[in-house]
Amino acid sequence: MLRALPGGLRLVGRRTINAVWRLGSASRFMGLVMLRSGLSFRRFHLTIDELHFAGVLSLIIIIVSGLFVGLVLGLQGYETLKRYGSAEAVGTLVALALVRELGPVVAALLFASRAGSAMTAELGIMKSTEQLSAMEMMAVDPFARVISPMFWGGFLSMPLLAAIFSVMGIFGGYLITVVIIGVDSGAFWSQMQSSVDLRDDIVNGVIKSVVFGAAVTAIALFEGYDAPPTAEGVSHAVTRTVVTSALAVLALDFVLTAFMFTGV
């Protein structure tokens, strides 16, 4: 009877079953990560090592990208606001755009492509070279010893990276508008100070970056752990990490923005 179904319908059915199966596996995986997280805090140096791997090693790309995004934002903002005689408001524009949206979102996309892909590759290769199995046979739980510290390292890195991205962006905006174009420095900072709200803007931005950090790290680790133990399998897993993380970040950003800034 199943054979009588059109090929397209069968394909949709198979893909749906696979997607549900993977969702179940991912939920079980994250459950185990949470359950075995004790060691990540009892031996906090394991988490610090991963914080270095995911966070410190991503600093260069975050700092440089943040600076350039700020430079472009300052330039575009100044050119637009000048037409309406409110060039001094450029500080507000740069700060709000970065703190509310660009900081968490762009930092998360960069984090996914730099640290997320590296986590997937590391875990995938550890699996394909039987390092995880070897650990299990040495009575060392890979979830407790490797995967949970990686998760918490990534989770803690992301808000810090997003904050650094925003700071560098604001500095880039200041550099282009105040130092180079000549907008009044006092106006730049005072307008920013009066219009950026700690709870509505900064705290919400931090919440976004925490959610993105959890999502990207969870996707990266699951893809690495679930990768078929071959070179091709690991390579596909890395690609899936970057694509899925990017889509997840953008979708989550829409949902969070709708709740945080529009009163939905």
Place this chain on the structure above:
Amino acid sequence: MAFPRGKVIAIMGGSGTGKTTVLRLIGGQLKPDGGEVRVDANPVRDMSHAELYAMRRKMGMLFQFGALFTDLSVFDNVAFPLREHTRLPESMIRDLVLMKLNAVGLRGAQALKPAELSGGMARRVALARAIALDPMLIMYDEPFTGLDPISVGIIGNLIRRLNDALGATSIIVTHDVQESLKIEDYVYFLSGGHVVAEGTPQQVIQTTEPFVHQFVHGEADGPVPFHYGAPAFGEDLGIGR
């Protein structure tokens, strides 16, 4: 199948016959659909997560390509189980690691990274790591694969010597008939997931059982056919049967 204390026992058979699966069943990485695996009289299937990990502390396993942690040095690889499972001071861990590395002849390679080791050296480091906690059971998954004859001899010799020195039990999954028959006390032959023959090395060499005879003497055709199942050759060429 039984693996008595103090013995070196080999499991042989063609690829895909379930040899490595036996090791994974013993280590509790797989659960059996039927039958029972007992280690030290305790059924592995019924063990909780904690009991399983407690049992594994008494086991060592050498993986096919060593499975060394690539970000750690040779010294740190061997020290890994000691640091994870004991609270020994670092000075004592250093002494123990050097003793294990000396036993496999690689004390001088302690500072190297796995990427700097040859296949045989990596296997020896993995062996030192597997015996770091003086296990009662050591399992070897294809320990001779891809090694030159000198390394094969060294690994074979180490397996026997370490087993006798530790008073442990060793289970070797291997294809290498010549080397393994020199060191083992007993052999099981698997085919299609079943034990098809067993015996001492002497019995195995003299056996007339067709599968074992083909395997031990490396004959191309026999109970394990040379040709993979296919239609008649003439039919495939389009010239009739």
